[in-house]
Amino acid sequence: MMQLSLGPVPYNWQPERWRDFYFRIADEAPVDVVSVGEIVCSKRAPFFDEHLPAVIERLERAGKEVLLGSLILVSQPRERRQTAALAEMADGLIEVNDLTCLRSISGRPHAIGPFVNIYNEAAASFHASRGAVRICLPPELPLASVAAIAAAVPEVVIEMFGFGRVPLAISARCYHARVHSLAKDNCRFVCDKDLDGLVVRTLENQEFLTVNGVQTLSHACANLLHDLGELERGGVRSLRLSPQSCDMVDVARTFRDVLDGREDAEAGSRHLQRIYPNIPFANGFLHGAPGFSFVMPEQAVE
């Protein structure tokens, strides 16, 4: 049975909203795994850390497996210390989002997030031999690569990014600060104004990308509802739902209903469109097409 996992909240939500979001996920969402923690910007972390123990406890009591996500880009001394400390504190698994983590936890069981470059079976086997028990693969991988990797490491739970704006790049420069004519050091946390990220349009007014602090994401929302059969046949055992500013409990229920055959993919997608309106869906990466595109199963070339 394909698992559902909830990725870390990427955006700078108000801490109480963040906490209440997770309480509701614990109580109502049919997800098996929840990855928590501030993975984008270490400046934000103190605000969430305060609520983290209560969130973890509530999720675990509800039977969810909790993963603790590391930062995607580790550079400051403080961040290095926090990353090393993560390895010490974890009751649950660390989700490695930067190879820096491996220095402190290599050999011990851990998860790997969609920000670590695992593009082939040799890299996957390397990580598996050093303790990776679940791997969320890079979203830009085509299905053929996903299947080859899954076949090479059948003992590892292979996960694909199935819903949410797709993380495309990470930087040391803060683009939120930059558009507000500020810099990362004096950012005033302007990223907290954009609960779903800040949309970037082309000069011809086409929606293109999303800025979230130091992270750049797609404008389009990944939606792999129509690809679930292919993913399952390809050995994928878990689907990651990345939180957007919408009813993620309903999103999780929709994916669960389609996976369990209670709803077909078309109806599921219409349902998602009602939950998260006005954002185009995309699954191009999986089909070797430009990431922003949406390829319907009958159009897909085997």
Add this chain to the structure above:
Amino acid sequence: MELICPAGTPSALRTAIEAGADAIYCGFNDETNARNFPGLNFSRRELSEAIAFAHRRGVKILVAINTFPRAAAVELWQRAVDDAVNARADALILADIGLMDYAARHHPGQRLHVSVQAAAANPDAIAYYVETFGARRVVLPRVLSVPEIAAIAREVACETEVFVFGGLCVMAEGRCSLSSYATAKSPNMQGVCSPASHVAYATTAQGASSRLGGFTINQFAPDEPAGYPTLCKGRFSTELGTGYIFEDPVSLDATALLSALRDAGVSALKIEGRQRGRAYVEGVVRHFRKALTVLDSGGEAVVTSLKPFTEGQASTVGAYRKTWR
């Protein structure tokens, strides 16, 4: 400090050597390297000849095999590693962890450099590569300030190499899917970013526009030269206004920071541009050779004009000064 120069062709390689390179980095003419453009790079035989030519002149050759092997085709990259070793490459520049593992196990004596594509941006990540694969040098991502570079150089057991000129990546290198989002071609998988195959220019009422994969990247007035639509160097708008949201179309020139980089303990300076022509290679290499000679004799490098070689006719010191963030 060693001067590491790019060569996309055998003749560019000879030019770079004559202009004063200490080492050349280059790749095979296939998808195993991150400058996989048509007509560029070296066949197996050309590389062997280039290595022999360079060694006779006391110059080193570093072979970049720095894309991430495609699943079910890993052998192609492993063959590239074997062939580069057999051709007596002085070092391999690798990014994929599985390929580093292969090289370390099958060619334990071969010098390994960690590619900028491996995004080893702090001493712990670098130490992991050193301890696990015996890496001898790391090419640092272009997102670090000079003080950060100095701190890294003090702490790590391997040599450090930094970019001083050329195209500037503003996102962590090797971890960027912007290009494949728009075009299906990615630096990590196909070894290209913002590929020419997906570029179009159109004439508009206001002048011209450049497009990548159907997305307008920039617009130009009739008398303005139309730049190449590298995705992250485009002009876009948000509800806060219009402009170069990610980075201006400038390139890196760290001439003014050479003595600071030397004081920071950097071992090697890298010039970007394997896809650039011989005039670029000659002009830029000569400039930095001269700058290093001046530095060695106790002077400060003079920032002479490298404008003709810079993107957008303007340059920046990029992330080396912390105000960039």
